[in-house]
Amino acid sequence: MEELTKRLAPTSDAARRRDLDARRVEMLQAAGSAAPAVVLGVRLLKEELDDDPAERVARALDHPDLVKRMKPEEWMLLGESLRSHRHYDRAVEILAKALDRLPARREDLLFALGRAHFGAERYAEAEKLYLKGAAVARPGDTQAIFYYHASRAAQLLGDDARAEQEMTQAVKVAGPGRPARRPARKPGARKRAELFSPAPLAAGPRVVFASMAPRKRTARKARAQPAPRASPPSPMTAASGGAAALVQRLRTRLAQKRYSEAEADLRYARQRFAREAEADATIAYGAALVADGRGAEALTTLRGLPHPSDRYLASEVDYWQARAHEADDVAQALGEYLQVLRAPVPTHFAYFARRRVAEPALAARLAEELKTRTAEVDRRVAAGDLETARPIQTDVVLLASDADRPREVEKLRGIYEKLPRYREVLELKPDDFPRFPLPTPPLPESAPPSSPAPAREPQRLDLLLAMGLFDDAIDLVPVRWGLTPPVAALTRSLALQLGAAPRGSIYAAEVLMRSVPDDFVPELLPRPLRELLYPRYFYDRIVAEAKKHGADPRLVLSVMREESRFDPRAKSAAAARGLLQFIIATARDVGRTLGLVDLNAEDLYDPAVVIQLGAKYVADLSAQFDGDPYRTAAAYNAGPNQVKLWWRLSPEPRPDAFFSSISFDETKNYVRKVLNSYERYGEIYERAGPTGGLRIEP
CATH class of the missing domain: 1.25.40.10 (Tetratricopeptide repeat domain)
Structure with a gap:
């Protein structure tokens, strides 16, 4: 051997x-x-x-x-x-x-x-x-x-x-942080009460503080050719311990309502750790002030943050500014919520913003704004100015109530149909796949006219697809259909889905979305494209196991999409395996509670085994966190003990405050993707109604 x-x-x-x-x-x-x-x-x-x-x-x-x-x-x-x-x-x-x-x-x-x-x-x-x-x-x-x-x-x-x-x-012993702080935004820099203001702020890099909580390891790309180390590696993290400790001390003091000491921490973060800690410290302090009903102070704090360059961070700042404005300036709050809903990235704060816009306290002013904007759309359409009418009607759709939204969406569809770039997306359909009888390929041009036509075999791909053998054709599909133009990407995605190649199928659909206008409303995307972005592989088995163990099947499905893109053979460089990326130690712990003994690594590639383990694990986590999908998803990534701490330090027992309290960037991004998928699955398959902003990707 x-x-x-x-x-x-x-x-x-x-x-x-x-x-x-x-x-x-x-x-x-x-x-x-x-x-x-x-x-x-x-x-x-x-x-x-x-x-x-x-x-x-x-x-x-x-x-x-x-x-x-x-x-x-x-x-x-x-x-x-x-x-x-x-x-x-x-x-x-x-x-x-x-x-x-x-x-x-x-x-x-x-x-x-x-x-x-x-x-x-x-x-x-x-x-x-x-x-x-x-x-x-x-x-x-x-x-x-x-x-x-x-x-x-x-x-x-x-x-x-x-x-x-x-x-x-x-904090005391830490070395100096990195300066180079950009000028702060002036309080009056953004127009007041402007519902249709320019694109959202853009946002800056956030320091990553690695989690040491016990948890399943997430996927990393394997290196093609590992380079031997000259000596054992240093396990010391490169992140600044002083900056991380300062932000955590600020959060701890805020949870205890020690605002003056927390404010001193914020000032110190801006002076000493501007590039590493200022954004997290500012948002934490601002969100706590909002939760405490101190909106004016929250606005002063949030406006003191330098102009962000990271668009996810920008949406988070806009969201908390909107919440701070709700009590005394509803028009400005609606404008900032709209900024979040318009975001060119799939921020999860768009889902929070949609819920806030539906609150009764904002209803009167919202109705007034919508009436004004609807009249403006009608005037522009009547004048044939569809390019100007389109973004205004898009905003109307984003702000409309559940009852009015279908009507407003159809109105926007009518505008799209008259604009070539948008009409192309509405009419996007995959190519037809080959069917029997297959056409006979033409003779070569050099063949004599009188020569008999020999029987010629159809191409292998055509034969396989005509017979419905998509799984045998997945190596040939990308040869026939590339990632451009959009119709080719859509056809490729569908063929790979039918061939049980989910990772390639989702990737093709995501590439296609890059050619779709940024402000295209998700509900008007062709349904096949939406289903290709959010497929439901193994769904019957997921539902059965979720019912058996008391898990939310939609949450299990969303975790699976993020963990493996539904590839049963997925394996990370850190030895996490299968549809739900279990490491063998966690799988054995969960398996013992189900009577599954002697699990080995190969078992984790079996959908029947891993879906059972995943449904049980998600159910157990969900039971710990009162069925809250946010805390359940966070615990799947960072461990339940860390999630309990974040919840304890959260300024409010609400999903938005908890989400902003997650101090590990890896976990925050993970929760965003899982919960974005969770909401989109509800919209597409369960008629839950639109709940997010313009970007459909997770």
Whole structure:
């Protein structure tokens, strides 16, 4: 077997070679060939610690005879790989062994040990290790990172007072932040009460603070050719511990209504950590003021934020400004909600804005504005000025009530039909697929006129499609239909869907959407295109398992779309597998509650198994969070303990406030995509009514 793997390796791609080499390590260990097993295994771990072959290697090397042969630096590699695959207890033992022998790597090893305990939810032990690391760490950002993570552990233990002390230490010892702050917006820079103002603000990069919460790892692109490391990697995060700690301290103080101290934190964030913390700190402070009924102060705070360049962040700022204006300037609030609904990106704040616009408190002014705008549309249409009428009618559609919206949508359709670029989208249809009898291909032009016409075979793709064998034709479909023009992309997407190639099908539909005008109302997109963007693969099985376990089938479907694009063979570089991207440790934990014992990695590629696991896991999370899809989706990504903390620190027990309280960018983006899909599935298949803005993508 080992000889076979050696022969196959040169003809395989990088990922396959790693897999083959990992199996060689297992065979060498089983055969008692300790020395070559260690040499090969260590080389593979130096290339990558988190993927599937790395776990095979780590488990093979975690054997007394092999561990004895390894150097302390190699113990560190082994321990980090075991930790990344949630073998926390063994990771702690191996890393502690390395700690005694590697004084030069003491900081990294203490941090890695803290992460292992944190992952196992042993927060008290993690906090002690982080504090021990802070005591020996170099002054500056490294020390701040230790204090920040110690504060996270303390806060998850429920001790906000001790956590705040550690956050304060992190802020105190942190190195200087990055300046280069742009000028703030002036309070009067945006026109007041202008419902149809220019495009929304654009937004800036937000600092990413990596989550150490125990959770399933999300997909990353595998590297084509891993590069071996010269030494074990440093697990220390590159994000500023001081900036992260300052924002978290501000959120903690706001939850306790200590506004003057939180305001001091905001000022400090603007002075010292402008590029890293100012946006998060400003939104957190502004949202808390809105929740406390202090709208004028909230507006002053939010307007002090430099002009954002990130459009998702811009919509979040607009949304909270709109909520701040509701009490005393309804027209301005409606204008800012409209900015959110118009956003050129699929911000989830569009869904929150739609709900706020429907509130009774805004109804009178909304009716007045809609009447004025409707009259303007009629005047423009009568004058033949359809290009001007179109954006005004689009805004009317976005603001219309559920009762009036169908009528306004049809009115907009009438305008679209007279504008070529929009009419092309309305009339978009896929090409017809070949059917029997297939036409006979023409003779070559050089053939003599009198020669008999020989029987000629139709092209293979035509035969396969005519027979309905779409799954056998998926390699040929992209050859016939490219991603442009739109009709080709639509046909390609449909053919790939019929061939059970969901990832390629969704991708083709998403590429097609780039050619659709940015302000095209989603309800007027051709229904086949909407269904291709949001397909319901495995839906009958999802419904059956969701009913059995008490899960929301639409939420399971939305999670599946985000996790794998419905590809049963999906596998991340971090060894998450299948439709719902379980890692094997989580799958076994959930499987035991269902009586599924001895699950192995291959089982996670079986839709029947993984949908059962996913429905049960989503149901369990949902039960913890009162059926709230926002907290359930966040917990699927970041773990329930972290979600409980975000909810506790949220300024209001509402989805919008909770969403703004999510402090991990990865999780916030994940929740946005899952809940956007959740809403769109309801619109398309359950007649839930339109609930978002202009962008249909998640």
